[in-house]
Amino acid sequence: MNQQDDQNEQDGPKYVIDLMFGGRASYDVVVGPGAPESRTSHERVWPAIPAEYYPPPPEVENAVKEVQCILGYLRRVLTPTPLPDDDLQLMSDYLLSMETRDDLTALVLQQTDAKSTINMVSRILLKDDTKYSFKSRAEALLKHWSKIRPSALKDTPEETLADRPVAPFKTDLPDDKLAGWKLDLGETRTAKAQRQLELLNIEKNRCIKYWTTVKPPRVIGWAPVDGEAWKKVPRADLENGNLFFTPYFKPIWESYGLAQMDASYWTDPDNTPEEEAQYQKHKWEKHEMIELTLEMRKVRKEHAQSLGFKGGW
Template identity: 25%
Template sequence: MGIQNGREIIEQVAQEVADYAPEATTEELSRINPWRDLLPSQDGVLRELIYIGHVLRDLTPTTLPEDDYQLFSDLLRSLETRTNISWRVYEESEIRNPIMSACNRKPIPDEPFDINKRVNALHKYWDALSILPEKPGRWLDESDTTFIPPKLRGRQISDGEGGALSQLQEDDAIFKLNLTPEQNTEATKVYQKWRRNRDHKVSYLKLHPPTPMAWFPVSSSSTGASTAWNEVFPDGKIGRGRHVASSKLVGNKKWKPMFRSLLTENIPFDWVDPSGYEIDWDLELKESNEDYERSKERRAKQSEYQQVLKVKLSEEKAKEEL
């Protein structure tokens, strides 16, 4: 038994020695760094997407009777028809998150504008596009200039798909989002807060490029994936937990990296932007507290309304059983 264990230890050490390779250098990681300055031409669409995501988060866990369903519908229609969302803008704005969250909710009875159906359809559409091999990596310049094809294009949209305001007549037409002065003010406020936080963190990550949290074979076929694995492990021993040095994967066209979100990247609390821009932390705290109180108040209303719906549903079931 002791001899057997000794052999296993020797084999494990030998494999670790064979697997050893230096980790990727800062220079190498900078070649696949997804965090860089945004193009000035993207400011307008980013502002609207950040605002849209801010509003559509109110869909979860349920809407309320007093909500502006026309606004929800118009914002969804904007997402369904936009032709100016580049893959980088899509990733940076994280617009997929409120849509994905809304897919897991239970809509209120008779919710107008087919909102739940449209949210689920949009989520599935974006998900299908995101796994296509031609989608450019976030670290590539092509992610700035490759645009997501709109879900809806060039046809009359019926009232059941979002209301009479949603009408497309030409192949290249998009639904024009018209915000009120109050909504525009809110959109600017929300975007500026997001942008300050984003640029502060990215100023660190540009100088300290992150290591990917995971790597995946580019090819989705079993043959292509096997080729990628065999290139990393020539001995053919592919096992759980076997270490692969990042230097073997950076720049390898058979592998693609997966990065953490900006929220989960570790940025030193005392980091100072080299450009000299300083965040007004008192203002950030004030706005964060206001946002928290608003969310807290809405959650309380949603919880109360859900209880009303449960009671109503129980009463309806009781009547059916009579």
């Protein structure tokens, strides 16, 4: 069940029922009258803000910091194609870290948007990838992660909301790595990773305040746990998307990147002019990091074209 894109018809439902293979279903056919209003619980089951929108908790903060840094370099250097002087051995070690880390959890993958970046690496453009096998390794890692669902539809809300460890994809190291090998980012990149995390947390804390005082983030859809879910919730709640109080539907959230857009233009009325100026300075610093990423990607796109590769990338 997804939020309706076209809101021109004021009398129409806010949420519509999407069919699995396309098209939309009728409320009258699927839901009928729904459950009586008296069946509605007043105890919140789902949070107004999902865990991945918050700054990472202490137990996964270091993993988020390092993984975010690693993925950033993999994305900037390898996609769509590396430059001739790029250090591919280092990038291979970065990917090896992702394959062998023992501190990954479902929340770490969500906080860092890891699947999206590794998916980009799986589409790397190389004339010869036999030495490092970036493409096949990224595909295999994605396949491994795809088997580790954050939750199943029949899980309880408590089980769904709990973080889950993600087992390493590989436990054996290449012959050129000593037993117990762990990636060392080095002093400079560790400092950059720490600063990147600090800037993200500053942004997230601003967003949290906006969502809790002005406007909560929206749920883009609700997934029924089974075919009987429709009969257990009042129809008005279904049409309004007011399902935070029922375990029979699970929320589908948009990515943090999309969710934070409204909050990014908000000015905190509690800030002094000096505090707001400092926040804008931090925001600009993060923007410059994004600009660097875009510039590196532009150069690599041009290089891909010079090699005869075609595509939108």
